[in-house]
Amino acid sequence: MHDLTQRTRPGANGTSGPNGTAARRRSPRELVPALAPLLGLVVLTVAFVVVGTVSGVNMSYSVQTLINQSVVIVIIATGAIFIFAMGSFDISLGASTLVAAMVGGLAYNATESLVAMLVACILTAVATSLVSASLAAVFNLPVFVTTVAMLSVLGAVAVALVQTTGGAQIKVDSSFARQYDTLPVKLSVAVAFLALCVFLFTYTRLGRVEKLIGGNPVTARLTGVSMKKTAIAAFAIAGLGVGLGAFLTVLRTPTMTTSSAADIGMNVLVAMVFGGMPISGGPRTRIYAALLGGLSMAVLNQTMTTLLATSSAGNGISQVVRALFFLAVVWVATSGHRSKLLPR
């Protein structure tokens, strides 16, 4: 092979990386957008601590509320990143969570077993997720379309499940739920699931091919990637996240109606984008986006609640500030990618 290595440009700092090409430090112009979601969370946390301290809020209680607010969203959103990384979109996450939580509740009522409840939540959510993925694979439809159909079906299933109790709600023994609705349980579930997701997404073929599909599905196919198998694996993991989220939802809210978990779907989406997740998926997908975004949302909510507790227009102002902060973080996070590619 003709050696053309003399034409390789030296790096900015002149040092050589392990591949023979030059390693370099990232410039602030590149670094700031990459770190924008993290910086956003740091800024919000500082504001949260300052506002809380000045207002004389019980910080321990406040932190507990913050975790309660964010843990379900973080878990479901982290699992959903496996779907969104491929450039796919699941609109039925909230409905799946509700149905899985209801089935889990019914399972507990029938067996009085925590394990049975957990297994029922997970199996229901994974099965629901796989139905969407399988329908998309069999009929060669965009996943978004099948999840729209699932949204309707799951709404009907939730109504049917409630009707089995003869009332308007599914109720789990609240003293049992309170027993497990604790920070150690929540954090254990969250940490275990996040660790699994980080491992699968960062260190296995699955995460890599998902980003490849999101970046360019045609290239992925011509590189030998099975779109169907990958989609099914992604939906299975997302289903696991929904199942765990549903389990914690039952513990937190042991009385479930058809309108429970109504805002989970939208909050999951907002959390991912807030955390720096490109909605089109692809190579810039980061598995920790859900964690950063979910926490940022919860910290911002808590701070605004504390700040505007005495204002009658507090909720409205809080929503506006949340929207502005959201826009600012996403704008900075994406600024590095708008003018980077060479014209072709």
Place this chain on the structure above:
Amino acid sequence: MTSESVLTVTDMSKSFGVVRALKGVDFELRDGEVHGLIGENGSGKSTLTSIVAGQQRADAGTVHFLGRPWSPASVNEALDGGIGMIVQESGTVPGISVAENLFLGDAGRFVRLGLVDRAAMNREAGRALAAIGIDAIDPRTPAGALDFQTRKLVELARVMMHAPKVVVVDETTTALSQHGRETLYRLVDEQRARGSVIFISHDLEEILAVCDRLTVLRDGEMIRTFEKSEFDEDAIRAAMIGRNLDGHYYRADTTATAFPQVLLRATDVTVGDKVRGVDLVVRAGEIVGIGGLSHCGMHELGQALFGAVRLDAGNVVVNGKRIVNEQRAVRAAMGYVSKDRDTESLSLTASISDNIASAGLRLLGRGRGGLITRRAEERYVAGPMRQLAIKATNDRQVVGTLSGGNKQKVVFGKWIACGSEVLILDCPTRGVDIGVKQAMYRLMVQLKSEGKAIVMVSEEMTELMGMCDRLLIMKDGTVAREFQRGPELTEMEIIQCMI
């Protein structure tokens, strides 16, 4: 500025992140001339012309067009002002019709009572296509349903229907068949009467034939402008790469050689009416070329061999495994380099490392329980990066920031790294400069010597003759004739067979 100048660029600079694409470039275009712009991949040709054509803004420097400062805010503004550009890669929107592509951003002229008069738009589009001698394209066809060459002709029509003063042709001819090239050359020649052309090409022979003057760029700097009387291939090549190209451009030997082992056997391969009953055997250490006129079925045959299109009849067997889809092909140690590099072979927003590693993820996880570490990936990617001399800051550089030649090296690197034994290369040197071309050819010779089998689909006859052990000429979806490598083989003989 001289009295003849229509366009002058002074001290232009432009950076993309850490990449300095242009460094104080001066350029002058005279009225009535076809001005060649030549340089290696990454030299700044496309960047310079894309600024002039309104695709983006320069960081520094000035442009004067027809004696006035020129700073178009968009491609449409530039086109309306008199400068149109046909881009190197696909410049059409796939989901809309040919007519809608032709009038992209200008559909308002067909609005009647608040609604777009599509019939009028289609009629006007038909006239625009006919005006440049293209009558085989239905304006209602979605652009995505057309092949790459036809989409380029649509782009050509879109620019020419505005009768611009300056036309920029950016490395377009390699996407075109002989007929398409003749259409382009005719239009370029006619453009002399009403304005000028900036003609970008890596084909030195073509640029010498077409252009009146040419400017050489290297690493974002203007090196020299050659008048027609000064045209000298060796001097131009030396200016382009800053050194003399040594050794043979193509293979030095003139005899066909191969190992006895058959790696690929295709029998009665049929894909609609594009490929009809093609039989093909490729042995280890053999380079088989597939050539022909556009629409002869050669590109579809390449895709069929890789399992990228469903066969209506026949089968393809590689290393004893029947190829029914791309996954089977990759598992059977096949690799495929598409003609449409940006759309089908690369993930432009991913890094070099992500792209090269993408075909070898199973290998990377083997023996480690599927675990893929950054260190293992770095080692995996380092080999092809070094071997192919990919010009990049490091392996985390985003592929979309690379020049065409370096992108193509990344595509090659992807298949070399995972140890592909059978490579289907569809126009592998399209849009790459002579330095990269030479490196590609030498790589192919090396792969041949290692016992790999290569099927090279190409529209460049000299390339096929220069590199292949056997050459199959396709016509109307079938193999019209097979030629064996040898000193007596002539281009004329092959062309006669093609037509």
